[in-house]
Amino acid sequence: MKRALELAALGVRGANPLVGAVVLSADGRILGEGHHRGAGTPHAEPAALAETLRRGNDPRDSTVVVTLEPCNHTGRTAPCTQVLREAGVRRVVYAVHDVHGVAAGGAQHLREAGIECVGGPGAAAARMLNERWTAALAGRRPFVTAKSAQSLDGRVAAPDGSSRWITGDRAREDGHRLRRLADAVLVGSGTLLADDPRLTARQPDAESVPRGRSALRVVMGMTPVPERAAMRGPGFVQLATRDVGAALNTLYEQGVRHLLVEGGPRITSAFLRAGAVDELFSYVAPLILGDGAPAFPDLGAESLTDGLRWIPDDAGGPRLLEFGADVRLHLRPPGPQGS
Template sequence: MQRALHLAATPDVPHHPNPRVGCVLLDDDGRTVGEGHHRGAGTPHAEVAALADAGEAARGATAVVTLEPCNHTGRTGPCAQALIEAGVRRVVVAQRDPNPVAAGGVATLEAAGIEVEAGLRAAEARALNASWTFAHERGRPYVTWKFAATLDGRSAAADGTSRWVSSRPARLDTHRLRAACDTMLVGTNTVAVDDPRLTVRDEQDQPLATQPLRVVMGERDLPADSAILDDAAPSLHLRTRDPLVALQTLRRDHDRHHVFLEGGPTLAAAFLRAGLVDEVVTYVAPMLLGTGRNAVGDLGITTIADARHLYLRDATVLGSGAEANVRLTMTPEET
């Protein structure tokens, strides 16, 4: 299973819209006779790739796969049926499929007389596709709220200037995180004031080939010359101020499962008040402003007893000296 997990996590495999899956076929002596991994939407699933790699050696083999073999026909046929037809004797599964459309592969395999063991290293398999699993189980995308702030919690100076609160190492790190998401989300005010591109770029500031969907939520019209409306990446305007409506629309109509929230303090506060922030990533700069725009808006908190608590998962120093930022990754108390 370790090898299957390693295959699933192959670096060039897209994180969306499909889950990352790996499969290894073993003979009776435990020797690998075939292996494969899913390389993205429209390509053969991991099981089919492993069966092709094994050829006739797949008959009587044990298939070790990180996600329950699918039981439906989409762009490709059902993997459960492919395993049956190949004559696989036994199947070991890590994570059960949370997608009701594709689930049921274990039952189909067992009905065909194939021995199935499910749950081996399931937690690791879930972590590999954490946001995809979350979206299927919760009916909305996983939300990461990212912001940069000074040591005294300011995201911009009193005159509105904010470039650059975060350092270059922090900005490069932000693009790495953006690349793992399928949606960038801001409010109409951020577009009007900052005119962001919201693309994923490399160290030379060049856009990557694969870009997340750029989404703006709010009822105000967008300026026709907004950078977010260019052809560098797809974009969408959701005319709502309701965070839950926005997330449900993105999940239901656009198959999104990981939203990277980079809006201003008002939009961030709306998501926090609604309990719709699942992860917080902040870049803290070693500078002081004393006044200026807060990193987050009014949360309706008037006493310390009602403070929103966060659980620190990671603290990493990026850069050094004047270029140093501290990246803090946290989980809200209610998640």
């Protein structure tokens, strides 16, 4: 299960949870491994079984160890229960129950099909892995990734407003990769007026766009959007509200399960204040400006203990990456356990 959890962390967090799976022979050898790589791609169990066959191993009578109860639901992929049955798997060990309404009931289905099924091992770690994702789903709101690019001293623009570019090409390309993983990309109406972004994902590569479609481009705020704004066109959504909860509700109703908040700083801070940021990718350039627009204004912290003390996050992307001279920090809010 430890290995399955490690594999899960290699995945892409967003519309779907992180899941990892290992296929074991009767004598405990690893026959194949797999993890879920994002919505529309195979689930962890089929991925691990496919890898088992690719390695020339026989999955019959094997044990599949997986971090989440196998799904019993035909979504964009076939139900994992069916795949496990057809592969001749003898036993399934999973960490946590699937709480997703339509996909639940997998373990019972497997047992009825004569497959031994054990739930529980590694449950705490598996729950932690998808804690924020599960909370978002339970709250009927999208999982929210925030992205920020700043100077070493936390500025997103110089005093004269210049901001192109603080980070280098490679960091900005990685930012475009984040766009390709989301169902929707959101900016504030102030940023729209200032930068007139297109919010499309540059340099799409087939592997990163499993669903073969672009994210919704969302502007949030009360400022009217010019007729000729670059964001307009198919997939453009305007949310005339300053209320984060209302915006998330509307997007969820429209089918958005993974939202990328790109800023500006006031919008990002509004999501942070609402406790609605599930992970943060912060790109830091080795640039010292001394003054200029702060990356996270108006958070209202008076004392050090009021600040948001986040946690380096190795799941769904390494905690620390370099892109040329820039550094990317991957952080998540502390869990309810304060962990």
